[in-house]
Amino acid sequence: MTYDYLIVTHLPAFYKINLYNEIAKKLNIFVIFVAVDTEEKRSADFTNFGDVNFKYEILTDKTFQARNLLVTLFKLVTKLKKYEFKKLLVCGWDLPEFWLAVFLSSSCKNCLALESTVLESNTNGLRGLIKKIFLSFIDTVFASGDLHVELLKTLDYDKKIIITRGVGIINKPSFSFVNKHYRKRFLFVGRLTSVKNLKVVIDIFNSLPEFKLSIVGSGDESKLLKKNAKSNIFFIPPVDNKLLRDIYLDNDIFILPSKKETWGLVVEEALFFGLPVIVSKNCGSRELIEHGVNGYIIDPDDFFNLQETILSIDDATFAVLQNGVNHFSVNDKDVQQISSYLY
Structure with a gap:
């Protein structure tokens, strides 16, 4: 054969x-x-x-x-x-x-x-x-x-x-999509290492007590990050892929501020579950984000760029972002990916 x-x-x-x-x-x-x-x-x-x-x-x-x-x-x-x-x-x-x-x-x-x-x-x-x-x-x-x-x-x-x-x-479990009201709930999923740039994110959320940040994962920076985080920042141990759905659905905005990232599959997961994404310009999957439409592309080395982006989101802009996510199809993107190997 x-x-x-x-x-x-x-x-x-x-x-x-x-x-x-x-x-x-x-x-x-x-x-x-x-x-x-x-x-x-x-x-x-x-x-x-x-x-x-x-x-x-x-x-x-x-x-x-x-x-x-x-x-x-x-x-x-x-x-x-x-x-x-x-x-x-x-x-x-x-x-x-x-x-x-x-x-x-x-x-x-x-x-x-x-x-x-x-x-x-x-x-x-x-x-x-x-x-x-x-x-x-x-x-x-x-x-x-x-x-x-x-x-x-x-x-x-x-x-x-x-x-x-x-x-x-990505895995694509079934779920019922509903338009959310903006609750200032942000999410990160991944390994807790220096390249993910989470210390900067924690510094920002420490100054925003009315915002909530959930961090899912583990890694060599876990202890340091937990030590520096205030009570509006929640750490969740690694979760099986099949159980991530509910965590995505319980949040409003996904954030991936990595200093560098070859792709970032979590961006696709977030979009699939209806979350707008704030992504570093150094992430390969940044091209799935249309700035101001289904998320924002930020400079991971610019503290104020990231902070201002977070603060710029209100009920109206969140509604615009949700609409942009609704019009982005992860399935269509995957059809292109599969077809590329059939040349």
Whole structure:
């Protein structure tokens, strides 16, 4: 049997499983997962094989961080020799497994799903040269968005580029949408690390006692952030994806102020559940936000820009933003994402 795609990716993350399930409805694919799980994830059900509708194998039953590299490389070689495929799709350039895969495959078959952006990826000196060497083995790049295309241009990539507008497909549980009254309830979901820029957000909300901020997640900044937060800021431990719906629906505005973010799947989740989004201009998913229509794009390094944006929202502007969110279709965006792999 010849597969349309042999896909090599990090983990069975839920959003990748959802994407591959949809592609598998149109094409014959086989997926090789490097590891079964990771020690760094936002919830217990971040990785799972519950609803897989395609053929796959896993190179190690250990976590991604604990894998034996020599073992995974050896197993990958045997898989590449075993299966026939029209195209090889690797989901990054950050693993030795990806390098080995593209090196052993014909360059005319090789595709890259690029989730790195020009903002967090080093393009100078030796690191830039290494990325250019990797790209020399790649015939087609599936770039998530504009910041990803900009990275390719910086690296002088001149072959085929297809924009997907996503990195996977979110879970979409059913819910009843209702127009809300603005209650000044803001939400963040993600890992609590310095790159998320939450200290700045907490400083702002500390000065706004009539506003409520809910922070869902855990990470190495948890203790520091909790220590600095006042009583209008609430910390919620990591929540399973299937339980996030009610948290989104209980809030008004989603905020993602990251200093850098390759995409930001939480932006799609917020839009799906009807929340306008305040997003950093350094997030890949910023292109899903039309400034002043379904959210705002802010400078994460400008404290007053973020503060003024929060304070500018009142009942009237919230109604405008909600209307903008209502006219944005995550489903339509996902149709484009799925179709991009059918070229």
